[in-house]
Amino acid sequence: MYQTSYEGVLQDLIDQLVRLPAVGPKGAQRIAYHLLETDREDVEALAGALLAVKDRLTVCEVCFNTAEGALCRVCRDETRDPAVLCVVEEPKDVIAIERTREFTGRYHVLGGVLDPMRGIGPDQLHIRELFTRLADGTVQEVILATDPNTEGEATAAYLGRQMATIGVAVTRLASGLPMGGDLELADEVTLGRAFAGRRRIDA
Amino acid sequence: MRVSRLELTDFRNYEHLVVEFPAGTSVLLGPNGQGKTNIVEAVAYLATFSSHRVANDTALVRAGCDRAVIRSLVENDRTIGLDVQINPGRANRLQVNRAPVRRARDALGIVRAVMFAPEDLSLVKGDPAARRRFLDQLLVQTNPRYVSVMADYDKTIKQRNSLLRSAAKSHSSLERETLQSTLDVWNDRLVQFGADIVAGRLEVLDRIAGPTADSYALLAAARNDVKMTYVAARMPELRDDVGQRMREALVNVRSEELVRGVTLLGPHRDDVDLNLNGLPARGYASHGESWSLALALRLASYEVLRDEQSGEPILILDDVFAELDQQRRERLAQAAAGSHGQVLITAAVSGDVPEALSGVRFSVDSGAIVQG
Ligand SMILES: Nc1ncnc2c1ncn2[C@@H]1O[C@H](COP(=O)(O)OP(=O)(O)O)[C@@H](O)[C@H]1O
Ligand SMILES: [Mg+2]
Ligand SMILES: [Zn+2]
Numbered sequence: 001m002y003q004t005s006y007e008g009v010l011q012d013l014i015d016q017l018v019r020l021p022a023v024g025p026k027g028a029q030r031i032a033y034h035l036l037e038t039d040r041e042d043v044e045a046l047a048g049a050l051l052a053v054k055d056r057l058t059v060c061e062v063c064f065n066t067a068e069g070a071l072c073r074v075c076r077d078e079t080r081d082p083a084v085l086c087v088v089e090e091p092k093d094v095i096a097i098e099r100t101r102e103f104t105g106r107y108h109v110l111g112g113v114l115d116p117m118r119g120i121g122p123d124q125l126h127i128r129e130l131f132t133r134l135a136d137g138t139v140q141e142v143i144l145a146t147d148p149n150t151e152g153e154a155t156a157a158y159l160g161r162q163m164a165t166i167g168v169a170v171t172r173l174a175s176g177l178p179m180g181g182d183l184e185l186a187d188e189v190t191l192g193r194a195f196a197g198r199r200r201i202d203a
Numbered sequence: 204m205r206v207s208r209l210e211l212t213d214f215r216n217y218e219h220l221v222v223e224f225p226a227g228t229s230v231l232l233g234p235n236g237q238g239k240t241n242i243v244e245a246v247a248y249l250a251t252f253s254s255h256r257v258a259n260d261t262a263l264v265r266a267g268c269d270r271a272v273i274r275s276l277v278e279n280d281r282t283i284g285l286d287v288q289i290n291p292g293r294a295n296r297l298q299v300n301r302a303p304v305r306r307a308r309d310a311l312g313i314v315r316a317v318m319f320a321p322e323d324l325s326l327v328k329g330d331p332a333a334r335r336r337f338l339d340q341l342l343v344q345t346n347p348r349y350v351s352v353m354a355d356y357d358k359t360i361k362q363r364n365s366l367l368r369s370a371a372k373s374h375s376s377l378e379r380e381t382l383q384s385t386l387d388v389w390n391d392r393l394v395q396f397g398a399d400i401v402a403g404r405l406e407v408l409d410r411i412a413g414p415t416a417d418s419y420a421l422l423a424a425a426r427n428d429v430k431m432t433y434v435a436a437r438m439p440e441l442r443d444d445v446g447q448r449m450r451e452a453l454v455n456v457r458s459e460e461l462v463r464g465v466t467l468l469g470p471h472r473d474d475v476d477l478n479l480n481g482l483p484a485r486g487y488a489s490h491g492e493s494w495s496l497a498l499a500l501r502l503a504s505y506e507v508l509r510d511e512q513s514g515e516p517i518l519i520l521d522d523v524f525a526e527l528d529q530q531r532r533e534r535l536a537q538a539a540a541g542s543h544g545q546v547l548i549t550a551a552v553s554g555d556v557p558e559a560l561s562g563v564r565f566s567v568d569s570g571a572i573v574q575g
Pocket of ligand 1: 214215236238266567
């Protein structure tokens, strides 16, 4: 009899890998065979890292960034300016912005964007929590740093409208970010410039 | 302007094909179903990054394959390599001189082309979609920034329709309130992109009005009254303030949209009313008149693109002569013979090609092409 699929455990591994973003069937196969040839020690280190992420990483109670403990690194840092709040889609956008060293305020992670096709409306995002944070008047400026694509722009417009009544300055990242693009993929210089040149939006 | 070399991989019926086109006119001959149209369709695709035959790129990819690749060399002032990898359902990958370009608009304009095809009769007799596609392909070629505007608009319509459908299903009033407030945001986008597209189409229509009437006169050998009017869905009396009118009209259709769960106005629902001597061409014009009008629209596009800088556009005549009577055939040949640029002609037999159009001959047979 000839073989039509991989050994059971190998096939299981490939099936799991294929479910990861940016990994296709070919890539999954390559990774799986690479792991077969890797020392047990290194594979254990990888497995340990995977589980540690799951076991120890939490979501920040304040801003919904990834955290180890109740608060994320930014929220724990007393030197960060509480008057400026940058609203982003995902935790990875926080990393991208931190890399620019242009921003010294705090963050709020929405957990996505308005995307009716995927059933995502305001209630599915951390928008109510955002407005709760704005209620005590500490925040003076909100920077809307959602991606410059259709959904990101719509989300920024929605938030801009909702904030029009509460007397906080609302700015949007300046152009220079490629339209239709992804914030996390922008290089540091471009993203840094976009921050420096942010503009007020009129709701 | 000339596509001097075309290389197809898994495009339509071609697993792999290389063809080199000489300057001037090339005539592709061969029995039906052999892949003549597929070759010129690939050339035209380079001009708009869309097909004249299908709205969805899936049909362009050879059955059983994941993607198609068109590679080309384009001679202008200098030679440019323009390559497209067609990935149905995902963004195309474009390369100019082997360097990736992120946005389609940066690769548009390298090739400009006008294609005449048997399907063109649907410009006059067919659904509004055919006329919208005609305007949009011309708009994109004259103003490449519209590729991204149209992509944004399509996305907005899809999102907005989803929202309308879920609004129709929502029961609690709180739910409905949230949906309404997000709908306002999508309305803004709809108006922003929609009004931009309508303005662009109006401008294109304005530019082709004169040339269309002139070309019709040439084809029909007599002056006729040709009128083209943009008809905006649910928006009578379109004026300059398109955006403002759209906002007002959206208020009027709101309850109906919530019931039906679709966006009822905007450029995706608009049409062009073609009028010949005071009567709507659709329904009134004879077969011959309809053909004259369709050809006149294409000739007018050619004139408009010719006005743009960098060289004559590529003229593609795909199997049209067999459809036409003697007079229209000769007049069209005459117009084509006036081109100083590249002309690509396909026909089943050489007898279908008017004498005025001589050129280098190729024969196409079961997915292979040979010169001579
Ligand atoms: N995606 C595709 N995969 C494989 N074959 C295709 C595909 N699309 C079209 N074809 C084939 O191409 C042929 C038609 O080619 P076409 O260029 O239209 O012919 P013609 O020479 O008459 O212009 C048909 O045989 C059709 O089956
Ligand atoms: Mg054909
Ligand atoms: Zn935090």
